[in-house]
Amino acid sequence: MRWNETEYAGWGRVQTAHGEIARPERVSSLEAILSEGSVPAMGKRRSYNDACLNSGGRAIDMTRLDRIISFDADKGVLEAEAGITIGSLARIFAPLGWLPKIMPGTGFATLGGAIAQDVHGKNHQVSGSFGQHVLSVTLLTSGKRVIATPSRNKALFKATMGGVGQTGVILSAKIQMKPCPGEMVMVTERRAEGWDEFLSMLDTSTATYSVGWIDTTARGDALGRGTLEEGELAAGNVLKHKGTLSVPINAPGFALSAPVVRAFNSAYYHKVPVKGRTSVKPLDEFFFPLDKIRNWNRLYGKRGFYQFQTVVPTAQAPALREMLKQIAGSSLFSPLAVLKRMGPGRAGHLSFPMEGYSLAVDIPNRRGAQALVSELERATVAAGGRIYLAKDALASGDAVKAMYPEQGEWAEIVNKADPEHALETDMTRRLNLRSTT
Ligand SMILES: Cc1cc2nc3c(=O)[nH]c(=O)nc-3n(C[C@H](O)[C@H](O)[C@H](O)COP(=O)(O)OP(=O)(O)OC[C@H]3O[C@@H](n4cnc5c(N)ncnc54)[C@H](O)[C@@H]3O)c2cc1C
Numbered sequence: 173m174r175w176n177e178t179e180y181a182g183w184g185r186v187q188t189a190h191g192e193i194a195r196p197e198r199v200s201s202l203e204a205i206l207s208e209g210s211v212p213a214m215g216k217r218r219s220y221n222d223a224c225l226n227s228g229g230r231a232i233d234m235t236r237l238d239r240i241i242s243f244d245a246d247k248g249v250l251e252a253e254a255g256i257t258i259g260s261l262a263r264i265f266a267p268l269g270w271l272p273k274i275m276p277g278t279g280f281a282t283l284g285g286a287i288a289q290d291v292h293g294k295n296h297q298v299s300g301s302f303g304q305h306v307l308s309v310t311l312l313t314s315g316k317r318v319i320a321t322p323s324r325n326k327a328l329f330k331a332t333m334g335g336v337g338q339t340g341v342i343l344s345a346k347i348q349m350k351p352c353p354g355e356m357v358m359v360t361e362r363r364a365e366g367w368d369e370f371l372s373m374l375d376t377s378t379a380t381y382s383v384g385w386i387d388t389t390a391r392g393d394a395l396g397r398g399t400l401e402e403g404e405l406a407a408g409n410v411l412k413h414k415g416t417l418s419v420p421i422n423a424p425g426f427a428l429s430a431p432v433v434r435a436f437n438s439a440y441y442h443k444v445p446v447k448g449r450t451s452v453k454p455l456d457e458f459f460f461p462l463d464k465i466r467n468w469n470r471l472y473g474k475r476g477f478y479q480f481q482t483v484v485p486t487a488q489a490p491a492l493r494e495m496l497k498q499i500a501g502s503s504l505f506s507p508l509a510v511l512k513r514m515g516p517g518r519a520g521h522l523s524f525p526m527e528g529y530s531l532a533v534d535i536p537n538r539r540g541a542q543a544l545v546s547e548l549e550r551a552t553v554a555a556g557g558r559i560y561l562a563k564d565a566l567a568s569g570d571a572v573k574a575m576y577p578e579q580g581e582w583a584e585i586v587n588k589a590d591p592e593h594a595l596e597t598d599m600t601r602r603l604n605l606r607s608t609t
Pocket of ligand 1: 218234277283285289290291293294597
């Protein structure tokens with residue numbers, strides 16, 4: 173197998189790594205590599221941080237291992253190799269009447285990456301997290317194939333869901349899909365004029381899918397204003413998928429300067445009429461709106477950006493409001509900010525979700541960004557919430573352990589599966605995530 177020495181990065185482009193990467197196309201090639209010792213795997217590197225980086229070491233790019241192994245069209249049970257993307261599954265199976273139960277905000281996440289971060293979608297409050305719909309997973313761990321299910325190798329299965337790739341390379345998985353009437357979504361958009369109204373709209377929404385865009389530049393009475401999108405799967409086919417745009421080069425610093433973001437956000441907010449509006453959109457436009465613009469992460473320029481995603485318990489909503497105030501006051505805002513209601517569903521020890529509200533914001537990597545993220549992280553701990561391991565680039569190990577009380581139990585299972593610590597990544601080392609003390 174050829175190893176290519178290369179420089180690579182997480183999606184936020186703040187953290188980079190230099191190392192060797194192999195892209196096996198066949199399971200036999202992957203097995204040959206792993207027979208010489210374990211190597212961490214990565215998918216499409218849509219985690220914003222260092223979760224899939226292995227500086228100075230080797231990593232396996234799983235994206236060519238993307239075959240469908242079997243599909244039971246009566247039960248909607250799919251088995252596929254881990255490198256297939258969630259977007260491909262949606263495109264292939266929606267016309268046949270089936271959809272992955274959970275779809276994150278990018279269709280570029282692979283099946284392996286979706287399991288390893290136990291991702292959530294716009295229906296978390298209704299359907300839980302990705303790992304809750306995994307029926308079995310085949311791992312290559314310490315040179316052996318191991319099948320884990322919710323009832324067989326139970327502990328290993330739980331540690332794999334949201335286990336950031338530390339139990340072994342996920343070779344393939346079997347998932348339960350959900351029936352869907354077509355390739356369209358009926359979308360209703362409504363404005364929320366401020367924070368309290370936004371929360372009450374999220375709380376009373378009965379939609380299957382719901383997601384809020386929040387204007388992080390708004391202050392005073394308008395603090396927390398935004399728009400809520402609610403969606404239901406609908407019949408109809410997409411005759412021709414729209415092409416994608418691309419950001420060809422790193423944007424200059426002023427592209428997302430504070431005045432530009434303020435103007436953009438105001439226009440975006442007012443685009444939704446006061447009385448709201450309803451439209452029918454293709455699935456990918458609703459579920460993966462940013463995927464239309466290839467390399468949109470270059471809009472933040474060559475210094476990249478941080479994404480901060482937090483979830484706080486329902487009763488701690490005022491803490492989230494304070495965080496929003498801090499962001500609005502910092503001028504380190506961007507147009508990308510998402511407010512979601514989350515349910516309790518989670519599949520693994522390190523899964524992010526908790527019942528409450530989640531806020532995700534992009535923060536350009538400018539002066540003051542690290543201090544702001546650290547303050548938001550402190551506020552999260554104080555509120556009894558947690559930050560997301562697919563996004564965080566700056567937290568300390570102690571803070572993360574405080575947010576994830578099952579981390580010690582997880583580390584014990586993982587350390588048995590990978591006693592040489594060969595699967596560690598830059599993130600697990602930064603957070604000392606595998607320590608049992
Ligand atoms: C625009 C955008 C929107 C997003 N929206 C959401 C959202 O709504 N909800 C949400 O939960 N997340 C969201 N994310 C985050 C994204 O879904 C996760 O980071 C996901 O893990 C990315 O998948 P990937 O294949 O790129 O994995 P990578 O980022 O390459 O890797 C992620 C982790 O999985 C491990 N891994 C990957 N493949 C394997 C494998 N085969 N075997 C073992 N370990 C493996 C890696 O080691 C790493 O720890 C979003 C990201 C972007 C860029």
